[in-house]
Amino acid sequence: MLGNAEMVARLVLAGAMGSVIGFERERLLWAAGLRTHMLVCVGACLFMIVSAFGFSDVLGQKNVTLDPSRIAAQVVSGIGFLGAGTILLRGEVVKGLTTAASLWAVAAIGLAVGGGLYVAGIAATILVVGILAGVKPIEESWRDRMRTHTLQLTVKAGSLSIDTLQDATGERASRVRQFVVRPGAEEGLEEVTIAFVRLSQTSVAAIAERLRENPAVVKVRLGSDR
Known part of the structure; x- marks a missing residue:
């Protein structure tokens, strides 16, 4: 016992x-x-x-x-x-x-x-x-790396191209999953959606900062989807 x-x-x-x-x-x-x-x-x-x-x-x-x-x-x-x-x-x-x-x-x-x-x-x-x-x-x-992160851009019409995006993303250009351009709510503006895969939120935020430096970019918004 x-x-x-x-x-x-x-x-x-x-x-x-x-x-x-x-x-x-x-x-x-x-x-x-x-x-x-x-x-x-x-x-x-x-x-x-x-x-x-x-x-x-x-x-x-x-x-x-x-x-x-x-x-x-x-x-x-x-x-x-x-x-x-x-x-x-x-x-x-x-x-x-x-x-x-x-x-x-x-x-x-x-x-x-x-x-x-x-x-x-x-x-x-x-x-x-x-x-x-x-x-x-x-x-x-x-x-975080496997999540899809998106950037919503408001830009001047015709000012943002694939080449401009590649300059901003650098070696991470291969992580771009989607690039969609739509007419903006105001005349002379466009709404651009860029989706990234297998890229951390920190890296996407750094890309957003570089895009903000572009004079043709009016607004940048960062989002994510699981």
């Missing part, structure tokens, strides 16, 4: 590991933050302790056989209701998948600590925090 001090230590350690991951979510103001992750991790740890050691007093009785993993196994499927609660459909965009996955991982960490697998629990905590905090800038940079 597990001693009282060891049980308390496992619960405290699980709460601490959950707080490390929860703090990263709290910092981004997600619904499932510090307290939620701590509670999930401590709860999973307690389930594991109960599953593995809570029925030791009846194991010695005749014809009594228990599976020590039966309660812990329910945590894996039971945590799904919390994960589903963090996934929201806003318009046509699904939000909260990463937070749901972090809750699922925290539950696994709690089970590991409850089972006495301290090294596995600590290693998993470090990995999860690294994935949540370290990979996010890389992911955002990649998404």
Whole structure:
């Protein structure tokens, strides 16, 4: 039977590991933050302790056989209701998948600590925090580069040509996906739409600044589409 001090230590350690991951979510103001992750991790740890050691007093009785993993196994499927609660459909965009996955991982960490697998629990905590905090800038940079960015220009009629655009974009001219010229709302002006692919917003903004220096350009507006 597990001693009282060891049980308390496992619960405290699980709460601490959950707080490390929860703090990263709290910092981004997600619904499932510090307290939620701590509670999930401590709860999973307690389930594991109960599953593995809570029925030791009846194991010695005749014809009594228990599976020590039966309660812990329910945590894996039971945590799904919390994960589903963090996934929201806003318009046509699904939000909260990463937070749901972090809750699922925290539950696994709690089970590991409850089972006495301290090294596995600590290693998993470090990995999860690294994935949540370290990979996010890389992911955002990649998404930014894959997004379609547009420039809306108001120019003097007949003044903006492909050659002028190539001078402004330089080596990034190959990233121009679309170049559309329409009559402007006022006489003598044209509306030009330029779409770029696989180009960061910073690079598109730099191109916009160069186009603003052209005396034929009246107005430049920057936009983006996912």
